Amino acid sequence: MNNPLSSLNIPLSKNYNKLTILDLIRFTPGGISRVEIARRMGLTRAAVTTIVNDLMETGVIREAESLSVRNGRPPVVLEINPALGYVIGIDFGATHIHLLLADLGARIHEEIESEFDIQLGPGAGLAEAERLVQHVLERSDHSINQVLAIGLGVPGPILTDAGTVIAPPIMPGWDGYPIRDTLENIWGLPVSLNNDAELGVLGEWAAGAGRGERNLAYIKVGTGIGAGLLLEGQIYRGVTGSAGEIGHLTIDENGPLCTCGNYGCLEAVAGGRAIAAQAQEAVRKKQRTQLTSILPVELITAKDVAAAARRGDLLSQQILSRAGTQIGIAIAGLVNLINPGLVIIGGGVAQTGDLLLEPMRQAVQRRSLPAATRVVRITTAMLGRRSSSIGAVTQALTIALNKVASRKEVRFPQLAHNPSLELQV
Ligand SMILES: [Zn+2]
Numbered sequence: 001m002n003n004p005l006s007s008l009n010i011p012l013s014k015n016y017n018k019l020t021i022l023d024l025i026r027f028t029p030g031g032i033s034r035v036e037i038a039r040r041m042g043l044t045r046a047a048v049t050t051i052v053n054d055l056m057e058t059g060v061i062r063e064a065e066s067l068s069v070r071n072g073r074p075p076v077v078l079e080i081n082p083a084l085g086y087v088i089g090i091d092f093g094a095t096h097i098h099l100l101l102a103d104l105g106a107r108i109h110e111e112i113e114s115e116f117d118i119q120l121g122p123g124a125g126l127a128e129a130e131r132l133v134q135h136v137l138e139r140s141d142h143s144i145n146q147v148l149a150i151g152l153g154v155p156g157p158i159l160t161d162a163g164t165v166i167a168p169p170i171m172p173g174w175d176g177y178p179i180r181d182t183l184e185n186i187w188g189l190p191v192s193l194n195n196d197a198e199l200g201v202l203g204e205w206a207a208g209a210g211r212g213e214r215n216l217a218y219i220k221v222g223t224g225i226g227a228g229l230l231l232e233g234q235i236y237r238g239v240t241g242s243a244g245e246i247g248h249l250t251i252d253e254n255g256p257l258c259t260c261g262n263y264g265c266l267e268a269v270a271g272g273r274a275i276a277a278q279a280q281e282a283v284r285k286k287q288r289t290q291l292t293s294i295l296p297v298e299l300i301t302a303k304d305v306a307a308a309a310r311r312g313d314l315l316s317q318q319i320l321s322r323a324g325t326q327i328g329i330a331i332a333g334l335v336n337l338i339n340p341g342l343v344i345i346g347g348g349v350a351q352t353g354d355l356l357l358e359p360m361r362q363a364v365q366r367r368s369l370p371a372a373t374r375v376v377r378i379t380t381a382m383l384g385r386r387s388s389s390i391g392a393v394t395q396a397l398t399i400a401l402n403k404v405a406s407r408k409e410v411r412f413p414q415l416a417h418n419p420s421l422e423l424q425v
Pocket residue numbers: 247248249258259260261262265266267268
């Protein structure tokens with residue numbers, strides 16, 4: 001039940017039990033009682049009571065107000081004390097930055113999205129992230145001193161120990177840049193840097209369509225295409241952090257040039273940029289489509305194609321259907337390889353819905369082995385465009401809770417009471 005992405009070095013001790021209890025409280029839908037914690041961890045009730053009392057005395061957890069129950073006394077369910085402070089989750093896409101401010105109880109208080117071209121490089125990117133953090137804190141009347149940790153996702157392979165990205169195809173200029181250390185210096189806070197698709201699978205596992213799953217793939221279909229893999233309850237990163245780069249599987253060996261330098265990668269034939277390029281090409285060739293109304297042609301985006309397809313534009317539907325089939329072919333390979341129980345499709349382009357999803361499902365059905373297709377469900381992300389930023393919040397919460405759980409005395413920061421969006425992560 002441990003947070004599958006946490007890579008904190010925690011000694012096997014009382015602290016380990018403490019953090020496991022915090023994870024059970026965070027990730028059990030509907031909450032968990034002391035008795036149930038003892039049962040799940042194989043500990044005595046006395047042992048659990050000692051640790052729970054300790055966490056309650058330092059203000060890390062509290063008893064939740066009991067819900068109505070049919071008969072008898074309801075078991076008291078525990079919850080994280082939201083008043084201990086805040087965390088921030090930031091998701092960098094190829095064309096946007098999405099940011100969430102959440103309290104320690106994982107309730108979202110502020111949300112902001114800003115357009116940003118990641119190709120402008122790390123100087124501009126991190127300055128924009130800093131500006132958004134300032135903006136959100138000012139808007140909600142909070143200060144950086146109330147924030148305990150920040151989680152950050154970027155669309156490239158991560159060197160976790162170094163806190164950098166390594167040779168990221170859609171992030172030229174970011175290779176080897178000390179992203180984590182730069183931000184830790186700016187904010188004076190621990191920052192966790194992760195791949196955006198990894199955070200997507202973490203977010204959906206913690207609060208979305210993947211709750212309770214142990215073998216799960218999250219496919220982020222946006223400008224780029226990437227997969228986050230949860231295998232046997234653990235995030236799988238591979239040796240150098242580049243596992244899950246499904247966007248660079250070769251789909252058509254004679255296909256168009258990809259950002260990675262190869263030809264015919266999935267991303268180059270079915271990613272957001274490829275969808276837009278195919279539509280622009282069709283307009284230039286004077287094919288019949290509603291997209292001719294968008295001028296100049298270079299401005300046509302994947303979003304426009306999706307909107308036209310929904311309005312019944314045949315050419316747009318064909319482009320999306322072909323992209324869906326190609327993504328499905330790659331997913332069929334993944335399904336044959338890892339035999340997941342669930343595949344979640346997220347990212348901006350996936351918001352198109354069934355126009356993309358149906359051909360994808362059919363391709364998976366046709367091309368993966370019956371033993372694997374019989375069990376696998378393919379669904380859209382429950383958290384929509386928020387999967388990765390909620391994953392970033394989840395990761396930041398792990399660091400923040402680790403921090404407050406090792407404190408010896410209570411230190412409540414002064415919280416301004418403001419209405420929250422009350423989205424339980
Ligand atoms: Zn490629």
